[in-house]
Amino acid sequence: MKNTDNKGKVFLFNTLSKRKELFKPITPDHVGLYVCGPTVYGEPHLGHARPAVTFDVVFRYLTHIGYKVRYVRNITDVGHLEHDADEGEDKIAKKARLEQLEPMEVAQYYMDSYHKAMDALNVKGPSIEPRASGHIIEQIEMVQKILDAGYAYVSEGSVYFDVEKFDKDFGYGKLSGRVLAELIANTRELDGQSEKRNPADFALWKKAAPEHIMRWNSPWSVGFPGWHIECTAMSTKYLGEQFDIHGGGMDLLFPHHESEVCQSTVANGKSSVRYWMHNNMITIEGQKMGKSLGNFITLNEFFTGSHPKLEKAYSPMTIRYFVLQASYRGTVDFSNAALQSAEKGLEKLYAAERHLDSLKAGATSTENIEALQERCYEAMNDDFNTPKVIAELFDAVRIINAVKDGHATLTAEDIELLKTTFRTFFFDILGIKPELAQGDTREHDALDKAMQLVLEMRKTAKAEKNWALSDKIRDDLNAAGIVVKDTKDGAEWSLA
RNA sequence: GGUCUCGUGGCCGAGUGGUUAGGUACCGGUCUGCAAAACCGUUGACUCCAGUUCGAAUCUGGACGAGACCUCCA
Numbered sequence: 001m002k003n004t005d006n007k008g009k010v011f012l013f014n015t016l017s018k019r020k021e022l023f024k025p026i027t028p029d030h031v032g033l034y035v036c037g038p039t040v041y042g043e044p045h046l047g048h049a050r051p052a053v054t055f056d057v058v059f060r061y062l063t064h065i066g067y068k069v070r071y072v073r074n075i076t077d078v079g080h081l082e083h084d085a086d087e088g089e090d091k092i093a094k095k096a097r098l099e100q101l102e103p104m105e106v107a108q109y110y111m112d113s114y115h116k117a118m119d120a121l122n123v124k125g126p127s128i129e130p131r132a133s134g135h136i137i138e139q140i141e142m143v144q145k146i147l148d149a150g151y152a153y154v155s156e157g158s159v160y161f162d163v164e165k166f167d168k169d170f171g172y173g174k175l176s177g178r179v180l181a182e183l184i185a186n187t188r189e190l191d192g193q194s195e196k197r198n199p200a201d202f203a204l205w206k207k208a209a210p211e212h213i214m215r216w217n218s219p220w221s222v223g224f225p226g227w228h229i230e231c232t233a234m235s236t237k238y239l240g241e242q243f244d245i246h247g248g249g250m251d252l253l254f255p256h257h258e259s260e261v262c263q264s265t266v267a268n269g270k271s272s273v274r275y276w277m278h279n280n281m282i283t284i285e286g287q288k289m290g291k292s293l294g295n296f297i298t299l300n301e302f303f304t305g306s307h308p309k310l311e312k313a314y315s316p317m318t319i320r321y322f323v324l325q326a327s328y329r330g331t332v333d334f335s336n337a338a339l340q341s342a343e344k345g346l347e348k349l350y351a352a353e354r355h356l357d358s359l360k361a362g363a364t365s366t367e368n369i370e371a372l373q374e375r376c377y378e379a380m381n382d383d384f385n386t387p388k389v390i391a392e393l394f395d396a397v398r399i400i401n402a403v404k405d406g407h408a409t410l411t412a413e414d415i416e417l418l419k420t421t422f423r424t425f426f427f428d429i430l431g432i433k434p435e436l437a438q439g440d441t442r443e444h445d446a447l448d449k450a451m452q453l454v455l456e457m458r459k460t461a462k463a464e465k466n467w468a469l470s471d472k473i474r475d476d477l478n479a480a481g482i483v484v485k486d487t488k489d490g491a492e493w494s495l496a
Numbered sequence: 497g498g499u500c501u502c503g504u505g506g507c508c509g510a511g512u513g514g515u516u517a518g519g520u521a522c523c524g525g526u527c528u529g530c531a532a533a534a535c536c537g538u539u540g541a542c543u544c545c546a547g548u549u550c551g552a553a554u555c556u557g558g559a560c561g562a563g564a565c566c567u568c569c570a
Contacts, residue, residue: 018500039570076570176565177499183566199567206568227569250501254565280501281564288563325519326509330502331563338508341520345508348519351533379510387510391518401534467529474531485533492533 001374003424004066009381012245013329015253015276016175020383023275025244031062031069032243034235034273036252037129039076040110043298044117046282046319046334047249047289053320053431054279054328054384055247056123060429061380072238073126074231075114077107078133078214078224103214104133117299120316122433128238132230136216139225139233142267143204143218151266155195157207157221163200166262172200175261175276176254202259204229228259232267235260241268247277279328284309285335297334311336314343317433321346324386324430345394350435352397353426354494355404356419362409367399369414373421380429389425396422435495455484455491 010023025031035055038048059071118125132139143159146152151162166172167180183200203226208215215222235243241264248257257276264272281288284295297307305313314322322342326332372392379388396418402408403415410418426432454473461469474484477493484493 015500041570173499178566179499182498196567203568249564251564251570253500256570278501283563286562322508330509333508335507337506337520341508343520345519348533385510387518391510394518398535405535407535462529465529471530483532486528486531487533 001370001377003064003377006065006377006381007067009377010062010065011381011383012275012277013383015278016273021275023244025067026242026274029066029068031067031245032239033059033062033069033071033245033247034231034239034243035071035073035126035246036231036248036256037073037075038110038114040107040114042110043300044110044114045289045296045298046284046302048114048117049121049299049319050282050323050328050332051247051249051279052118052123053121053323055277056431057324057386057429058245058247058277058384059124059126060431061384064424064429070128070239071126072128072130072235074234075107075111075129075131076227076230077104077111077131078136078230107133120299120303121320122316122431124431130234130238132225132234133214135230135234135237136225138237139229140205140216140218142229142233142236142263143225145267146204146263149266151262152204153197154220155197157223158195158203159205159220159226160196160201161204161259161262162197163202163262164198166266170262170265172262173258174271176258178254178258202226202228202255204263228256229263231256232260232263232272236264236268236272240272242270242272242274244273245275245277246273247279250278250280253278277328280331283331283333286333309336311340314339318343318346321390321430321432325390327383327385327387329383345390346432348397349393349426349432351494352400353422354435355400356422359400359403359410359415359418361412361415362403363411365410365414366408367402367410367414369399369410369417369421372396372399373417376421376425380425386430389430393422393426451482451493455493458484458491 007029008022008024011020012023013019014021033055035051038044055071055073059069062069115125143152146161147154147159151166152159153162163172163180172178172180173183180200184198205218205220205223205225207221207223212224214224216224235246246257246260261271261273264270283289284297287295289295289297295309297309299316299319301307302310302314302319303316305311318339322334322339323332325342325345372395376389376392379385379392382388399408399410399418400422403410427434454477458470458473461473477484481495482493483495484491
């Protein structure tokens with residue numbers, strides 16, 4: 001099966017219809033993909049890893065099967081309130097004052113931090129990574145468009161979207177299933193609501209309070225853009241008035257994405273997104289991750305094991321693999337037990353991959369590699385079913401070991417196909433990083449030669465039944481991070 | 497209370513109306529000086545209650561339970 005044979009066979013779960021739909025891009029062979037990126041006001045954590053990895057795989061797979069994908073993932077670096085803050089204070093501005101830094105310095109710092117963590121997770125950079133602060137003009141223009149269309153109003157220097165009017169003309173809540181009347185009924189009376197005609201209205205532009213540092217000029221006031229407008233403005237700019245896939249976390253479904261639907265419908269004359277995809281949340285030992293719960297774990301803490309909840313450090317690839325072992329639409333619970341079992345499974349896959357190059361061809365094949373490859377593609381085509389793909393890879397592991405041990409045979413052709421299939425899905429599509437980065441091979445070759453020498457000496461010791469020496473060699477190497485295993489064909493080594 | 501996701505073996509997790517998911521753990525075996533790995537095999541599940549059906553973990557309804565979101569705002 002050729003990779004491009006799968007173009008036109010991908011089904012994805014569309015939040016809009018709540019079912020799997022055949023994916024058809026607007027422009028043949030091209031895909032526009034927009035994903036809500038991080039707000040850069042704090043250290044990257046697990047909540048950032050999930051959508052990043054999920055849509056990284058979407059990006060990788062669609063690219064692999066031959067689509068030209070423009071992947072846009074934004075950086076939110078303006079205009080967001082501190083959680084639980086009484087006053088409407090900008091998250092970034094508040095932190096900046098606390099730390100005596102420029103707001104953009106804070107944003108830059110955490111953006112770099114985010115990028116480093118994403119690199120560690122082997123998450124590919126998007127095609128375009130626009131920053132909200134760099135698109136203030138586009139946002140103002142879009143707010144003006146919405147005002148001109150008559151679906152927004154100015155109040156005390158702020159601009160609000162008229163949800164009631166929108167509901168009457170287009171129907172509100174198509175994406176999230178919210179009913180406007182119920183929303184209003186559930187609204188509590190709070191201060192600062194008087195500017196709005198309707199509690200369900202949302203801000204397109206906010207007038208900045210005097211102490212608010214992040215501020216820009218606009219026709220209405222010195223202020224900052226409302227949260228939802230940046231995604232609409234930037235997705236329109238880079239992907240057009242209508243584009244294929246919009247992704248993000250399920251927590252963004254309402255009100256963020258619902259508001260985006262409102263904005264683009266009015267500003268562009270149509271709802272811009274064809275397929276909405278939402279990844280589910282992550283939990284820590286069954287609980288929501290939150291600062292107040294004491295289970296808020298940053299990615300760096302995971303990589304180094306420096307959090308009381310963690311029994312040990314977990315490598316970035318363990319975390320990536322763990323995330324992909326569950327389907328993106330279900331919650332993922334992080335527990336030490338689950339993480340450690342994932343770690344072992346991943347190690348088994350790595351080990352099998354190492355053995356791939358030493359497989360010896362036979363005259364016939366006792367295993368059907370083509371069918372295996374096909375099942376991998378089918379799994380990916382079925383709403384990116386990465387757990388299924390991983391299960392298939394373990395079937396490949398079984399085959400690799402069987403051939404290695406002589407319980408099964410493969411033709412040279414099938415071995416090639418097995419290699420390609422395994423490496424394509426393991427490395428290219430699931431995005432697991434090869435153990436050896438390119439460029440490390442010289443060092444590795446040198447180490448391998450040295451190791452062959454050591455193992456030869458150990459073999460001699462074993463032949464002389466000098467167990468003390470052979471065990472000492474093994475134990476000392478182990479302590480140095482090198483694992484030695486005796487197999488039928490002699491000893492082999494790997495880095496722990 | 498509303499909207500939405502979900503409830504599978506010790507743990508993690510796929511899944512189709514009737515046929516082994518897979519990983520990990522456990523147990524037995526092969527191999528081994530020992531260890532590890534690998535291989536073979538066994539055990540083990542579908543929250544509960546109704547209904548549809550020849551047959552449901554898979555469809556429908558209800559109950560119970562979990563999570564996310566539900567003024568502004570991430």
